[in-house]
Amino acid sequence: MKPAADPVSIARDLIRCPSVTPAEGGALAYLAGVLEQAGFAVHRMTFSEGGTPDVENLYARIGNASPHLMFAGHTDVVPPGDDAAWKHPPFAAEIADGMLYGRGAADMKGGIACAVAAALDHLAANGGKPKGSISFLITGDEESVAINGTIKLLHWAAERGERFDHCILSEPSNVDTLGDMIKIGRRGSLTGTLVVTSKHALVAHAHRRRNPGHRNGS
Ligand SMILES: [Zn+2]
DSSP: OOSSOOOOHHHHHHTTOOOBBTOOOTTHHHHHHHHHTTHHHHHHEEEEEETEEEEEEEEEESSSSEEEEEEEEEEEEEOOOGGOOOOOOOOTOOEEEEEEEEEEEIIIHHHHHHHHHHHHHHHTTTTTTSSEEEEEEEEOSSSSSSSSSSHHHHHHHHHOOOOSSSEEEEEOOSSTTTTSOOOOOOOOOOOOOOOOOOOOOOOOHHHHHHHHOOOOOO
């Protein structure tokens, strides 16, 4: 089946939005457009707090049932610094040698693009409706003071009676391959069972020397 959405083109569109905190830069407006077109109910809210800049945020949901899967993330990026120091301009989203370059390509417009594309593909494969609910909880206030962002979004969602069963956060953390690192997160926990399958064998040479009659595997 042909995918409904191309994560690379979504990532490029997002990178081209100069959303240096606290500027929205067009990134949330772009996401709102894509998600609205797919049938999501989109809410845009600006949070304020004395002494900090106002920051825009977004919450979008499709479906009313559970389970409710929420994708969380941020569209803001840190300042690009000296433009002349960039081989590829920070907001041009150029592709060279199979790599996508730009501020926020890894952290975390690429991740958001993958989540959006996956959600759109899922909806396209299921007649436009999820089996439960899918939502996006996206802030523009993560890279800087992070006062008018995720925490306020979660309070806002709780007041509306939103309940989340699962959350996926596509922040970059893996070094070489997907899944090579599990972080102790600041925003949740993971409990699991690790099953290690191996052959029963003895590897302690020193132990064997002390016990010459001891056989491997006994
Ligand atoms: Zn990040």
